[in-house]
Amino acid sequence: MSEQSRALSGGCLCGGVRFLLAERPDGVVTCHCGQCRRFHGHIGAYITVPRDTVAFDADATLSWYRSSGIAERGFCGRCGSSLFWKGDGKSEIEIAAGSLDQPTGLTTLRHGYVAGKADYYEIADGLEQFPGSSEPE
Amino acid sequence: MTDATAGGEQVWTGGCLCGGVRYAIDTHPEPISFCHCSQCRRQHSHVGAYTGLPRAALRLLNDATLTWYASSDRARRGFCARCGAGLFWEALDQSGAEDGPRITVTAGSLDDASGLRVERHIFVDHKGAYYDIGDDGVERRASTGETVE
Ligand SMILES: [Zn+2]
Ligand SMILES: [Zn+2]
Numbered sequence: 383m384s385e386q387s388r389a390l391s392g393g394c395l396c397g398g399v400r401f402l403l404a405e406r407p408d409g410v411v412t413c414h415c416g417q418c419r420r421f422h423g424h425i426g427a428y429i430t431v432p433r434d435t436v437a438f439d440a441d442a443t444l445s446w447y448r449s450s451g452i453a454e455r456g457f458c459g460r461c462g463s464s465l466f467w468k469g470d471g472k473s474e475i476e477i478a479a480g481s482l483d484q485p486t487g488l489t490t491l492r493h494g495y496v497a498g499k500a501d502y503y504e505i506a507d508g509l510e511q512f513p514g515s516s517e518p519e
Numbered sequence: 520m521t522d523a524t525a526g527g528e529q530v531w532t533g534g535c536l537c538g539g540v541r542y543a544i545d546t547h548p549e550p551i552s553f554c555h556c557s558q559c560r561r562q563h564s565h566v567g568a569y570t571g572l573p574r575a576a577l578r579l580l581n582d583a584t585l586t587w588y589a590s591s592d593r594a595r596r597g598f599c600a601r602c603g604a605g606l607f608w609e610a611l612d613q614s615g616a617e618d619g620p621r622i623t624v625t626a627g628s629l630d631d632a633s634g635l636r637v638e639r640h641i642f643v644d645h646k647g648a649y650y651d652i653g654d655d656g657v658e659r660r661a662s663t664g665e666t667v668e
């Protein structure tokens with residue numbers, strides 16, 4: 383099976399959260415907003431998939447935090463891995479790319495919310511940048 | 520925001536998303552290193568970004584929700600148990616450290632990281648294949664510590 387057709391799986395550092403994805407996303411989109419920066423300790427990098435295509439093999443240590451009026455963030459309460467972003471009323475879930483088992487066969491597509499970018503780093507990969515959401519409405 | 524003390528020296532502050540962990544740093548933090556190791560990638564869910572400092576210079580103003588996880592037999596990672604924010608990395612045994620124990624703090628948890636520069640990428644031989652570092656002109660080191668092109 384090629385990397386581009388392989389089913390993706392992932393989880394946290396300690397194994398308390400493990401999941402399997404029935405669908406492959408288009409690729410990875412980064413997020414430079416201030417909330418992602420605090421949550422992840424640096425920029426966010428996410429794939430987006432339908433929620434009902436995510437199957438959990440383990441979720442004993444999965445915790446949710448309401449990070450704003452419109453969304454919750456999921457993380458492992460034992461090892462602190464920052465894993466998910468779930469918008470209220472959305473049928474999709476965003477999953478942090480670093481939690482995916484390698485190799486993923488994915489590439490990064492574009493940069494979102496660069497209006498919120500911190501000044502201690504540069505974006506140097508030449509990919510398209512969007513001041514806010516990079517998703518087509 | 521960062522405060523200025525009477526002496527004009529910047530006071531560096533930071534914390535997690537929910538405020539359960541807040542800290543102040545009583546020194547100018549060292550330049551930032553981006554870590555591309557697989558443990559950082561799992562825990563931070565992408566590249567790690569850390570500044571270093573003497574442990575004694577880190578003052579915890581609030582640590583009500585601070586939790587530690589031994590991520591290997593030689594280091595532990597500190598995060599907020601309420602909001603999941605990744606904050607610290609610390610070597611466990613620092614008894615032999617000449618200049619005293621050190622700690623590293625995530626750049627993203629600082630209220631204002633302006634004025635900190637990036638010094639290097641480390642563990643670039645363990646980088647995830649799904650992203651490119653790009654041509655940022657910053658030194659790159661492999662897990663061996665050697666500079667790579
Ligand atoms: Zn975990
Ligand atoms: Zn918190």
Ligand SMILES: [Zn+2]
Binds near residue numbers: 555557558560642
């Ligand atoms: Zn690392």
